[in-house]
Amino acid sequence: MPELNRRPVASLWIGTRLHYLNQLCLKSHVAEGHPTTLYCTDVVENVPEGVACRPASEIYDIDMGLVSKTSASFLSNVFRYKMIEKTGAIWIDCDAFCHKPFPEEEGYIFGEHxxxxxxxxxVVGLPQGSEVLGMLLDYYDDLPDYPAWWGRRQRKKMDAQDPGLSHAARIYATERTAFGPQAFTHFAKVSGIFAQARSRDVLYPVPFQLNDVFYDPHGRVEGHFTDATLSVHLYTNGTRRWWRKHVPEPGSYAERMCAQVGIDPSLALEQ
Incomplete structure (x- = not known):
């Protein structure tokens, strides 16, 4: 049985239905004893047992008009830091599988990929009231003309975007990761916490470019792991459509983890 009273974790879902990989990843944290909350913009019909659902509006009112012009992941970048500041929970993407419980005593949990x-x-854990968290929230609440780390090429590309789009949507159209990894990397450096980043094997052991290995029954996913591995990112945004619409091959990492955690992939395929 997992230990009780582990650190709480939380994520966001925009929509009404989870894919089996999202079910798998959320339930994996429950299985390791983490109180797991899914903040939702809608009623989600297939949330795994043990995951608590809460209205996203408790943290932040999601601008669905902006989501329609960008993506669901775009607004999650704003939401995660507001959630951390309000609750102190560790943010987990819905495609981050819990390999081992997160440490109780460490305030900063983030890593290279x-x-x-x-x-x-x-996967992000930050102390409430930390300098980097304040910088990130200030950035989202009062967007600059251009992100401070952008060079001439990116600024020129943004200037060419549709002027009818909102400022946030024009930044997103220029660089999709400007609100996610780019911003987090920049403010981690400015605030002086960059050196506390975990090495790739801890939170993102399998590179994005190799994510097909999760569905290969002859792949050696665990060959990427070390004793320090805590989380395994499945990168569902990069998953081939075939794997989103079909159950994983017997013996593949995705199939084995579903069996381990108790998820039936056939009940939550992409429609």
Whole structure:
């Protein structure tokens, strides 16, 4: 049985139905003893047992008009830091699988991903009231003309965007990650916490470019893991449509983890 009273974790869902990979990842945190909350903009019909649902409006009123011109993940970048500031919970993307429980005693939980050493914000734990959290919230609440880290090329590209779009939507259209990993990496450096980033194996052991391995029955996903691995990002935004519409192959990592946690993939395929 998982230990009780682990650190709470939380995520956001915009929509009415989870895919089985999202069910899997949310329930994996429950299985490891983390109180798990899913903030929702709608009534979600297939939330796994043990996950608490709360209205997203308790944290932040989601601008669905802006979502329609950008993406659901765009607004989640604003939401996650407001949620952390209000509740102190660890943010988890709905495609982050809990491999081991998060440590109780460490205030900062974030890490590098991919091959470039940049930070990702798919799993983020920050102290409430921390300097970096204040910087991120200020950035979203009062957007600059251009993100401070942009060069001439990006500024020129933004100037060419449709002037009828909102300022936030024009930034997003220029650089999709300007509100996510780019912003988090920048403010982690400015606030002086960048050096506290976990190495890639801790939170993002499998590079985004290799995410097909989760569905390969002959793949060696665990070959990417170390004793320090806590979370495994499944990168559902990059998952091929085939895998979103079909159950995973027997013996694949996705199939094995569903069996381990108790998720039936056939009941929550992409429609």
């Amino acid at each position: 991919s091959y470039r050493g940049a930070l990702n914000c798919g």
